[in-house]
Amino acid sequence: xxQHAAGLAPEAPGAFPLAVRRLVxxxxxxxxxxxxxxEPGPVLLTGENGAGKxxxxxxxxxxxxxxxxxxxxxxxxDRMNGGPWTVAARVDSACGPVDLGxxxxxxxxxxxxxxxxxxxxxxxxxxxxxxxxxxxxxxxGLFQDSGAARRRFLDRLVYGFDTGHAGRVAAxxxxxxxxxxxxxxxxxxxxxxxxxxxxxxxxxVAVTASRRDMVARLNQVCRASDGxxxxxxxxxxxxxxxxxxxxxxxxxEALCRAALRAGRPxxxxxxGAAAGPQRSDLEVTHLGRNMPARFCSTGEQKALLVSIVxxxxxxxxxxxxxxPVLLLDEVAAHLDARRRAALFERLLSLNxxxxxxxxxxxxxxSLAGRAQSFIVTAGNVAAA
Numbered sequence: 001x002x003q004h005a006a007g008l009a010p011e012a013p014g015a016f017p018l019a020v021r022r023l024v025x026x027x028x029x030x031x032x033x034x035x036x037x038x039e040p041g042p043v044l045l046t047g048e049n050g051a052g053k054x055x056x057x058x059x060x061x062x063x064x065x066x067x068x069x070x071x072x073x074x075x076x077x078d079r080m081n082g083g084p085w086t087v088a089a090r091v092d093s094a095c096g097p098v099d100l101g102x103x104x105x106x107x108x109x110x111x112x113x114x115x116x117x118x119x120x121x122x123x124x125x126x127x128x129x130x131x132x133x134x135x136x137x138x139x140x141g142l143f144q145d146s147g148a149a150r151r152r153f154l155d156r157l158v159y160g161f162d163t164g165h166a167g168r169v170a171a172x173x174x175x176x177x178x179x180x181x182x183x184x185x186x187x188x189x190x191x192x193x194x195x196x197x198x199x200x201x202x203x204x205v206a207v208t209a210s211r212r213d214m215v216a217r218l219n220q221v222c223r224a225s226d227g228x229x230x231x232x233x234x235x236x237x238x239x240x241x242x243x244x245x246x247x248x249x250x251x252x253e254a255l256c257r258a259a260l261r262a263g264r265p266x267x268x269x270x271x272g273a274a275a276g277p278q279r280s281d282l283e284v285t286h287l288g289r290n291m292p293a294r295f296c297s298t299g300e301q302k303a304l305l306v307s308i309v310x311x312x313x314x315x316x317x318x319x320x321x322x323x324p325v326l327l328l329d330e331v332a333a334h335l336d337a338r339r340r341a342a343l344f345e346r347l348l349s350l351n352x353x354x355x356x357x358x359x360x361x362x363x364x365x366s367l368a369g370r371a372q373s374f375i376v377t378a379g380n381v382a383a384a
Contacts (some may be wrong), residue, residue: 017133017322019353020060021097027082029055030379038372040092042218042347043355044364046384047376053357054136056376057327060088060355061132062111063100065124065159065166068203069134069327071152074104074111093129093301094322100126124167131316131324133159135309143293147281151211154282157312158214160324164342169277173204176273179260181267193264200276201256205249207277208240215282222311223287228342229307230300231287238280241307284308302334310346323352332363341366 019040026033030052045053056086058077061068069078084254086103093100099321101114102123113120120126133156142149158165170315179196187193215234225231239259243252256275263274273279284293286300309326315324326347332340346368347354356371358364361384364371373384 011324017352018094018325019092020063020089021092021197021327023056023059024086024088025056025059025088025313027079027217028059028085028087029079030075031055031079033378034379034381036381038353040353042367042371044361044367044371044373044384045355045360045376045381046361046364046373047358049359051376052381053376053379054329056381057134057136057329057355057357060089060325061134062087062102063089063091063126063130063138064132065127066156068182069329070138072380073325074109075353076103087229091130092297094131094320095129096274098129100129100343102126120384122167124163124170127159127163127166131322133157133160133309134314134327134329136329137304137333140302140334141261143284143296148155148278150282151278151280154214157218157308158210160312160316161214161320162210165207167211168203172200172207172277175199175203176276176278178284180267180271183264184271187264196259197257197260200260200273201253203246204240204256204276208236208238208244208252208280209249209279211236211277212241212244217315218308218311221308222308224340225288226346228339229310229346230289230305232285232304232307232311233285233287234239234308235283235285237283238277238279239275240277241280268307299334302340306331306335306343310343310350313350313352317352323350325352328354332358332359333360 017040020038023036025031045056047053047327055287058070079085084104084106087099090097090099099116102111105112111123113123113126115125142153155169179193179200182189182193182196185241215236218234222232222234233320240252240256244256259275260273267273284304285291286293286296286304313323313326335343340363346371356364374381375384
């Protein structure tokens with residue numbers, strides 16, 4: 001259970017805007033130590049390439065479950081020749097002001113978390129307090145990337161509405177890995193093998209149901225184009241998705257278990273799993289052109305991603321009372337002036353906190369006087 005700040009009612013999620021108020025990092029990437037105090041609203045980080053702008057966004061992303069916006073190994077975030085990295089923050093959370101902390105366990109490749117100074121039972125507990133979504137230049141190729149990358153993108157959006165989703169995804173992935181190991185070793189333990197397949201089916205149906213619900217709600221807000229960002233249509237493609245669309249959850253589970261059992265010989269050779277949520281893919285269509293996103297131009301694909309993230313933020317603000325914290329790395333660099341202006345106005349209308357990076361301060365001229373600006377130079381941060 002989340003450890004709520006004293007005197008705050010936990011039964012009213014979304015009653016508070018989400019924002020980082022104070023960020024303190026140590027031995028993180030190229031930072032020995034850095035401390036930022038910010039307000040809700042726009043946060044602008046400018047500086048040369050390699051100065052550490054994206055590292056600050058990554059630090060904020062570590063205040064949620066998962067591997068952060070770079071999906072790095074835990075030890076890779078340690079500063080070279082430094083000790084274990086740490087990230088601490090005072091945040092305005094879904095449950096009120098709270099102190100969150102995380103960092104690498106000095107004993108090894110494991111991430112620890114703290115809430116209000118007390119150790120959390122798991123890093124997943126951070127998801128009870130913060131919702132964070134990001135766009136990075138590496139995501140520009142999402143629609144040409146693997147299905148796994150698109151699933152991770154969708155799952156990050158689901159986390160903002162269903163804090164238990166991360167735990168179910170992790171549990172299903174553990175069961176898939178354990179089954180693969182068992183099959184590789186000969187798969188002679190029928191009882192344990194059947195139990196693992198039952199877990200994959202059970203968690204898989206729950207994961208798929210949450211993804212399908214998220215896609216349905218996103219379609220309500222992403223289908224209309226505003227002239228600058230295109231309408232987007234989303235769909236999930238996969239056997240488990242079809243089974244859950246056509247049949248009750250219990251029957252979908254049974255079909256998944258049967259497919260896993262029948263697929264054991266091939267799965268033993270490939271190391272995969274014939275059925276489960278890891279076989280699903282997110283399909284996105286540019287509705288204005290009636291064209292799959294993977295066939296669209298690079299600029300159109302970027303605009304579709306922005307459209308989906310903005311739609312998700314607006315949906316969360318409408319349903320839960322607070323938009324997620326948005327981390328937008330170099331997002332303005334490849335947008336024309338008209339789309340940049342539209343993006344800034346859409347972001348400001350969310351009344352949430354968003355962090356943006358860029359090498360050229362001139363790209364953010366229309367945010368002058370409305371954003372908190374910092375200059376980042378070689379692992380140092382100073383107010384602009």
